[in-house]
Structures are given as structure tokens and as C-alpha cells.
Amino acid sequence: MSNKILNTRRDFLRTTASGLVAGMLPVSLVRLASAQEGGPDFTFAYVSDAHIQHVKGSQFVRNWDRGLIRAVAEANLLEPKPDFVVFGGDLAQLGTKAELDHGAEILSALNYKTYAVLGEHDYYLDLGEYWSELYGDHYYSWDHKGAHFVTLNSILTYDDWTFNRWESAERRMNEMAGLDNPNGSPFMVGKKQMDWLKKDLAKVSKDTPVVVFSHSPLQKIYKGWNFWTEEAEDIQALLKPFNKVNVIYGHVHQIQYNQIGNIAFTSVMSTAWPWPYPESYAQAESHLPILTVPMNRADPFNERDATGWQFMNMHTGRVDLEFNLYDNTNRTVAFNEQKGHPEDTSYSDPTNRTPAQRHY
Amino acid sequence: MKKIASILLAACVAAYSVEVSADEFTKEDAERWMEQFEQVAAEGRALWTSPELGTNGVACAQCHPNATNTHPETYPKFQKQMGRVVHMWEMINWCLRNPLEGADLAADDPKMVALQAYAYKERRGVELAPGKH
Ligand SMILES: [Fe+2]
Ligand SMILES: [Fe+2]
Numbered sequence: 368m369s370n371k372i373l374n375t376r377r378d379f380l381r382t383t384a385s386g387l388v389a390g391m392l393p394v395s396l397v398r399l400a401s402a403q404e405g406g407p408d409f410t411f412a413y414v415s416d417a418h419i420q421h422v423k424g425s426q427f428v429r430n431w432d433r434g435l436i437r438a439v440a441e442a443n444l445l446e447p448k449p450d451f452v453v454f455g456g457d458l459a460q461l462g463t464k465a466e467l468d469h470g471a472e473i474l475s476a477l478n479y480k481t482y483a484v485l486g487e488h489d490y491y492l493d494l495g496e497y498w499s500e501l502y503g504d505h506y507y508s509w510d511h512k513g514a515h516f517v518t519l520n521s522i523l524t525y526d527d528w529t530f531n532r533w534e535s536a537e538r539r540m541n542e543m544a545g546l547d548n549p550n551g552s553p554f555m556v557g558k559k560q561m562d563w564l565k566k567d568l569a570k571v572s573k574d575t576p577v578v579v580f581s582h583s584p585l586q587k588i589y590k591g592w593n594f595w596t597e598e599a600e601d602i603q604a605l606l607k608p609f610n611k612v613n614v615i616y617g618h619v620h621q622i623q624y625n626q627i628g629n630i631a632f633t634s635v636m637s638t639a640w641p642w643p644y645p646e647s648y649a650q651a652e653s654h655l656p657i658l659t660v661p662m663n664r665a666d667p668f669n670e671r672d673a674t675g676w677q678f679m680n681m682h683t684g685r686v687d688l689e690f691n692l693y694d695n696t697n698r699t700v701a702f703n704e705q706k707g708h709p710e711d712t713s714y715s716d717p718t719n720r721t722p723a724q725r726h727y
Numbered sequence: 728m729k730k731i732a733s734i735l736l737a738a739c740v741a742a743y744s745v746e747v748s749a750d751e752f753t754k755e756d757a758e759r760w761m762e763q764f765e766q767v768a769a770e771g772r773a774l775w776t777s778p779e780l781g782t783n784g785v786a787c788a789q790c791h792p793n794a795t796n797t798h799p800e801t802y803p804k805f806q807k808q809m810g811r812v813v814h815m816w817e818m819i820n821w822c823l824r825n826p827l828e829g830a831d832l833a834a835d836d837p838k839m840v841a842l843q844a845y846a847y848k849e850r851r852g853v854e855l856a857p858g859k860h
């Protein structure tokens with residue numbers, strides 16, 4: 368285990384510093400080198416989709432536990448220390464107190480201030496009540512070193528589905544927990560939160576970098592698996608007046624990135640398991656952002672393959688992501704100022720792609 | 728003796744011609760057989776999404792929504808971790824033993840047939856590509 372972590376750290380340092388050739392430069396030098404125009408310059412870590420799953424008694428699905436424990440251990444080794452950590456939602460699998468408590472206990476080993484995003488697996492049993500006891504408000508904003516951060520609860524849905532459709536809370540949770548369940552319902556932020564977001568953003572100057580954390584993509588990729596937010600266009604319209612906007616989302620358990628106007632979108636990986644790209648479902652049409660170089664296809668014989676967590680470098684109002692992948696080569700998706708969109712720093716050129724990045 | 732042989736021959740010819748006519752089936756037959764398939768595929772979908780298939784509550788659909796990334800069209804194929812060419816049911820058993828922490832199913836177990844019927848159904852229309860990685 369300790370060897371593994373050391374190797375991962377070395378990989379991490381090497382790939383983060385790759386633009387500067389010298390392999391062992393401290394990350395802080397990289398940050399200074401890339402800081403321009405006086406924008407905020409700092410780092411944070413992002414862990415998501417742990418899906419802690421209760422079996423019975425004190426037993427939890429070992430596989431998912433290990434993924435989260437490893438992310439926490441590795442994030443604690445980061446040097447320099449990140450300013451904070453975000454947990455991107457789906458801490459639990461079926462939203463029970465046992466699962467949320469067990470997940471929260473693992474996360475509590477983080478040595479940093481932790482912000483939490485609500486996922487649908489945390490919510491649909493008791494509508495986020497116990498999650499709130501652990502992590503507070505379902506949506507909120509704060510300022511940090513000159514940037515404005517917003518956390519949304521993007522996994523709400525139509526009231527009729529939530530309040531009238533199901534005979535029990537357990538049934539409702541189970542129906543929403545199935546990704547491909549045709550009885551599910553599209554994700555939304557809802558009118559109340561839209562009004563709050565409008566008011567919140569009204570206080571922010573247009574040249575302040577804005578970073579939005581949501582669980583679902585605030586863009587429409589594939590409705591069948593809820594890689595989707597119903598009011599995506601309306602939210603994008605609210606973010607449009609700002610010069611630099613970054614949206615980071617979980618839920619999809621895979622690498623995706625996109626640019627819509629001034630808004631850079633990037634997904635994060637799950638610590639539990641990877642999801643296939645929607646294009647691999649032969650019976651439906653989907654819209655994976657064309658900028659995306661896919662993650663490697665998962666090797667099912669390696670339980671940690673195609674899972675991992677992220678380390679983010681914020682500079683000049685843009686977020687660069689280091690995908691810290693447990694059993695694949697790390698990936699870096701950085702904002703390319705010239706091209707005006709995020710791109711993979713190693714694999715964007717189609718001739719550099721690997722066979723395992725081909726999905727079908 | 729010769730007489731017996733000719734009787735036997737006649738019987739064989741008769742049996743043969745009966746088999747030929749047994750190969751005729753109606754549109755209704757084909758529809759009924761498709762219904763049989765759909766029923767088994769539906770049972771497969773129920774098993775695919777069931778927390779009861781293994782022992783730890785993990786369901787196939789958790790990693791394979793709509794049975795994606797199972798690629799039934801690529802089997803039989805070489806699985807490097809098994810070190811040989813296997814059919815899909817052996818890979819399903821690997822999943823039953825590992826992520827689901829459960830027990831193997833026999834190749835002809837109705838549950839195994841149903842799981843594969845569902846995965847094939849979700850992949851219908853895709854060209855066969857045995858051996859593909
Ligand atoms: Fe998730
Ligand atoms: Fe989710």
C-alpha cells in the first residue's frame with residue numbers, strides 16, 4: 368500500500384510538471400509558472416461517487432470502501448496542501464444512515480476543509496434530511512481567493528415523481544438508484560434554486576472567476592442515464608455574462624469535458640466503479656461532448672481500474688484537472704488559453720490515442 | 728432378410744419425410760417463439776438489476792447499465808486474465824464471484840441463459856465480432 372501511494376505521488380508530480388520537463392519539480396513551482404493576469408492561484412482536491420453500500424450489520428461492500436479509503440489517503444499526501452477538498456455526491460448507494468455515516472467517517476480522515484455536493488443516491492430515501500445533519504445546506508456559495516464558488520443540488524426532479532408516485536421512501540430510492548431504470552425521472556435544480564442562483568450571481572462582478580459544483584452535468588448528454596439536467600440551457604444562460612466559468616460535475620463516473628461559450632465543463636471520476644460511455648448503448652442516441660478523449664476502457668479483472676480522484680489547479684480563473692487514476696496512466700485536462708477550451712495534454716492529437724481509449 | 732432390410736429402408740424414408748414436414752412452421756409459431764425469448768430476456772433483465780443475484784447486494788446493472796460494456800458480440804474471445812478463449816457465460820461467472828461475491832452458475836442454468844438473453848437483446852443489431860478487443 369505505501370509503495371503504491373509513493374508511486375502514485377511520483378506519477379502525479381511527474382504528470383503535473385510535464386509542461387516543464389523536469390520531472391520532480393514541486394507542484395508549487397508549476398503553479399507560479401502558470402499564474403498570469405493576477406487571477407486566483409491555488410489548488411483543491413475533488414473526490415466523488417463513493418457509493419458506500421451497506422450489506423448487513425457492520426458489513427459494507429469492500430470494493431467501494433477501498434476506493435474511497437484510497438482517495439482520502441492519497442489526498443492527505445498532497446504537497447503542497449490543497450486549500451480544500453470537494454466531495455462530489457453519491458456518498459451512499461441507497462441513502463441510509465448506515466451508509467452515510469460509514470462514508471462520512473472515511474471522509475472525516477481528510478486533513479482539509481471539505482465541501483459536499485448532494486447526489487441522488489444520498490437524497491431519495493429521506494430527501495436529504497440525514498445528509499443535511501452531516502453536511503448542511505443542499506446548495507450554497509462562498510468566495511475563496513478572488514473566485515466565487517457555487518454548489519448546486521442538481522438532482523431534484525418533478526414534484527409529482529418525488530411526492531406522489533411511490534408507496535414508500537425505500538421504493539423511491541430504489542427506483543432512482545437504477546441508472547438505466549425507465550421509471551426514473553430527469554434531474555433538475557427546480558425553480559426555487561434557480562431564483563436563489565440568480566440572486567446569488569447578481570452580487571458577483573462579471574470578471575470574477577466562477578466555479579460551479581453540481582452532481583449532474585449542467586448540459587444534456589444522455590437522458591436515459593440522467594447524464595442530463597432538465598434546465599441546462601437556463602443555468603447556462605445565467606452563467607453566460609461571466610468571463611470565466613468552470614462547471615465540475617460527478618455522477619457520470621467517467622472523463623468528459625466540453626466548452627459551451629465561456630463555460631468550461633469537466634466531469635470527475637468515481638472512486639467506486641466506472642460507467643460505460645452512453646455511445647456504447649447500441650439502442651439509443653447520445654451526445655458525448657466532441658472535445659472528450661475517453662478514459663481507458665476498464666479492465667474488469669482489476670477492481671480499481673478506471674476509478675480515481677482529482678487534483679485541481681486553479682489559475683487565471685480556469686481549472687486544470689489532474690485525474691489521479693488508480694490503475695491507469697494519470698490524465699491531465701487543462702484549459703488551453705489559445706484554443707479557449709479544456710483539452711487533454713497528452714492524447715488530444717488523435718494519433719496519440721491508445722487502443723483502450725476506443726469505446727464501442 | 729432382404730425383406731426386413733427393405734421394410735427398414737421404407738421406415739427410414741418415412742421418418743425422413745416426417746422430419747421435413749416438421750420443419751414447416753407458421754407465422755404464429757415464430758411469434759410464439761419470439762414471445763418465449765422475450766419472456767426469458769425479461770427474466771434476465773430482472774436478474775441483471777437484482778441485488779439478490781450475488782451475496783453483497785451489488786447488481787450487474789450497477790456497472791453495466793443496459794448491459795453495456797459486456798460486448799456479447801465479441802465472444803468467444805481471449806480473456807488475458809483467464810489465459811484462454813472463453814465464452815460469455817464464463818465471464819459472467821467471474822463477475823458473479825468477484826464484484827457480486829456470489830457463486831458460479833452452470834452454463835445451462837436457466838438464470839445464466841436469461842442473463843445472456845438480456846445482454847444479447849440490448850446489443851441486438853450490432854455485427855458479430857468474435858475475438859474482438
Ligand atoms: Fe454516482
Ligand atoms: Fe449520481
